Amino acid sequence: MIEQGSLTRHGLGPNKPATGVAPPIAGPVLGGHLTEHLDRRRIFSTNLPMGAVALAVAATVLLRLPRPGSGSR
Known part of the structure; x- marks a missing residue:
């Protein structure tokens, strides 16, 4: 169970504009721009590297978080 306030201490709280406001708008x-102006091959070649970068960033962030029960608070 995640203790209250632990996400905010790690900088993952809901009050971050980059993670709370930008993605739902952008x-x-x-997506509309890509589907209107690019063909399927170009969309795939755009989304594949973006997905790889997102996966790498998520893995890096998750590996840096302290593990539950490790004693560090």
């Missing part, structure tokens, strides 16, 4: 705009 996602549909970028």
Whole structure:
């Protein structure tokens, strides 16, 4: 169970504009632009590297978080 306030201490709280506001606004705009102006091959070649970068960043962030029960608070 996640203790209250632990996400905020790690910088993952809900009050971060980059994670709370930008994706819901930028996602549909970028997606609409891609589907209107690019063909399927170009969309795939754009999304594949973006997904790889997102996976690498998520893995890096998750590996840096302290493990539950490790004694560090």
